[in-house]
Amino acid sequence: MAKVNVALIGQGFMGRSHSNAWGQVNKFFKPPVQAVMHTVFGQAEENPAAFAANWGWQHAATDWEAVVRSPEIGLVDVVTPNYMHAPVAKAAIAAGKPCACEKPIAGSLADARAMVEAARKAGVKTFVWFNYRRCPAVGLAHQLVKQGKLGEIRHVRAAYWQDWAGGAVPLLWRFDKNLAGSGAHGDLNAHIIDVTRFVTGQEIVEIAGAIAETFIKERTLPAGVAAGGIAAGRAGTAAKGRVTVDDTVLFLARFSGGAVASFEAARQATGNQNRNTFELNGTKGSVKFDFERMNELEYYDATLPRAVQGWSTLMCTHGGDHPYVANWWPDAHIIGYEHGFTNQAYDILRVLGGQEPTLPIPDFNDAYQTQRVLEAALISASERRMVKLDEVQ
């Protein structure tokens, strides 16, 4: 059996979710190449040796450059803050290694472009962890659109709301433009731009208008290191620093097939903890997805006799009929957040083994298209004007 030695660069929230995925994937799936949990990198104060022992990594390291260069490593998985994506990915690519990177692909469009260019020149395989594509219900929505079940799509409505970023949360890297690139926008809109591009099969061609706001302009400087959640466990010190990213960005857009769309990302949408949603309305039907009920897809079939038309709640847990499910549990034995990452790890291993992924998987170039939309929306918000995507290359 072919094997690939994985190096994980970072051990925070995504470090935990990816460690879980790499630890599960060979057990639940039969990938053509098996993942070996070779080395995890963390900052010394995070105690990478303890992290490695807990999650099953064979080695722990505090020098990511040496890890990435090591001839023993066959796949580099990047789960650092956004500004570190480009240096780590470029080093991996320079060493000829396939690279899987967390989203957004980078903090800036220039960094994203450099990553795409480096991967193209080196001819290495790349992947971006837009994990919500790997929810079976989202996969079903993609398949229904592809089969023409929705007809022509007229409206796309997507919103990703969280509520963790109250005033007591310290100035984590997520609030610093130099480290994150943007705030809720790159964090949350990136996901729903990717998911709606994936489900509709269309590109966003124009931003009609956008609004960005930062409600909390100053926060206490954080004490301690990444605690494995978004903000949980991070205390503040007495000193304060300035927030340099948005708390919320809303924008209107047009898709290449003519649909009009609205997008909303917010971190202070009280009561909405991880409310990642989209709704598509087509001439023959509609779908609705809400990650807080991730095993379900709402479907409205407008081709049925009018007397029996109505919203159906499809439980997307039928192995063989819904993607990835056959490898998990029997019907209606539902799955959760972590399964999306294991499903993606499986598809990465399929691609490394020369097979097609279960569902299309974004590479650096694909994620760069999402980054262009993020950039166009920020230009639209700051210059208060419509922005054609052709302007943003």
Ligand SMILES: NC(=O)c1ccc[n+]([C@@H]2O[C@H](COP(=O)([O-])OP(=O)(O)OC[C@H]3O[C@@H](n4cnc5c(N)ncnc54)[C@H](O)[C@@H]3O)[C@@H](O)[C@H]2O)c1
């Ligand atoms: N796919 C998703 O749903 C999802 C969810 C959360 C985060 N993310 C993405 O994953 C990446 C990591 O986010 P996270 O929530 O795991 O962050 P985190 O703060 O929990 O962990 C960051 C890790 O990066 C390491 N690191 C390396 N260099 C660093 C530096 N100079 N400063 C700070 N940390 C450094 C830290 O040691 C830490 O282990 C980000 O790109 C983020 O956007 C994706």
